[in-house]
Amino acid sequence: MTGGHWRDRPAQVGPLAPPEDVPEWLRDLVAATASLDATAFTRVTPPPVGVPRPAAVLILFGDRPDGPDVLLLRRAETLPAHPGQVAFPGGAAEAADTGPVDTALREAAEETGVVPESVLPLALLPEVYVPVSRFVVSPVLGYWHTPGPVAPVDPGETAAVARVPIAHLADPANRFRVRHSSGYVGPAFAAPGMLVWGFTAGLLSGVLTLGGWERPWDETDVRDLHVALRMT
Numbered sequence: 001m002t003g004g005h006w007r008d009r010p011a012q013v014g015p016l017a018p019p020e021d022v023p024e025w026l027r028d029l030v031a032a033t034a035s036l037d038a039t040a041f042t043r044v045t046p047p048p049v050g051v052p053r054p055a056a057v058l059i060l061f062g063d064r065p066d067g068p069d070v071l072l073l074r075r076a077e078t079l080p081a082h083p084g085q086v087a088f089p090g091g092a093a094e095a096a097d098t099g100p101v102d103t104a105l106r107e108a109a110e111e112t113g114v115v116p117e118s119v120l121p122l123a124l125l126p127e128v129y130v131p132v133s134r135f136v137v138s139p140v141l142g143y144w145h146t147p148g149p150v151a152p153v154d155p156g157e158t159a160a161v162a163r164v165p166i167a168h169l170a171d172p173a174n175r176f177r178v179r180h181s182s183g184y185v186g187p188a189f190a191a192p193g194m195l196v197w198g199f200t201a202g203l204l205s206g207v208l209t210l211g212g213w214e215r216p217w218d219e220t221d222v223r224d225l226h227v228a229l230r231m232t
Contacts, residue, residue: 016101016121023143025068026061026122029211030141033123041128041139041206052129052136057090058104059207060119062144067167070204071150073112074160074194081133084159086196088203089114092135100124100138112161113153118146130199139203164191170208172217178225185222195232197225 014034015022022030060071077084089108097103101124105116125139152158168174169189178188178197187205189196196204208214 013124013126015123017123017143021120022122023063025063026143026211029207030123032210033125033141036210037126040210041125041203053134054093054100054103054138055091055133055135056093056100056103056107056138056140057088057203058108058114058119058140058142059088059125059203060108060114060142060144061166062147062163064163067165069163069165070169071108071112071114071144072162072164072191072194072196072200073152073158074162076155076157076159078156085198085200086191086194087200088139090137100127101140104138104140104142109153111153111158112150113148114144114150115146115148118144118148120145125203128199128203137199141207160193162192162194164194166208166211166213168192169196169204170213170215172215175217176221176223176228177219178228179222180225188223188228190228190232193232195229197228 015030019027062069062071071089072086073089074086075082075084089111090104091107093103097106101121105119108114109116119142122141122143125141127136127138129136150161152161168191174190176188177185179185186197187201189201189204
């Protein structure tokens with residue numbers, strides 16, 4: 001994992017696609033990215049002094065007859081960092097990457113088999129520093145206009161790939177908060193065979209709000225992380 005040169009210049013934050021190219025059900029979300037800061041998504045910790053480690057993730061929305069969904073993956077249990085956790089496709093920038101969109105699409109292809117040409121980049125969210133991994137992450141919103149098959153490309157990195165319905169994630173029955181032994185308390189989602197928490201859940205929670213999909217849920221329901229993991 002090496003730092004990409006696109007960190008040397010500011011990235012455009014906000015919409016990337018013309019409004020007429022954005023599906024109607026995604027327009028409110030994309031429009032809302034025009035004036036955001038990282039506090040809309042997760043706790044903000046400033047990066048340490050020095051050159052930050054750039055990374056990007058792809059928040060990829062698809063549209064099926066039964067409603068829209070988002071692409072998630074579960075990391076392999078053998079990975080040294082974040083083993084078994086649910087995440088968006090993404091990873092560290094490489095020197096050849098031209099920007100966060102390029103990084104996010106490349107990583108999605110390497111991890112899940114998503115064809116980059118099948119994705120319309122919609123918007124770039126404010127970058128967020130993740131203290132655990134020491135990455136400064138740029139989340140990229142994308143629309144999967146020509147969906148194709150997805151699966152773990154390298155089982156040593158990715159254990160599972162799933163298209164999770166937005167309606168399932170927005171269902172109050174599938175939302176709660178988790179408490180980590182470190183004292184961290186944050187949003188979580190129960191998905192089929194998956195527990196989404198941490199950085200990814202923070203982004204998902206913010207996206208549901210901005211997209212107008214959030215439904216009232218019990219924010220006082222706080223579960224110990226190890227208990228919540230056993231329930232998936």
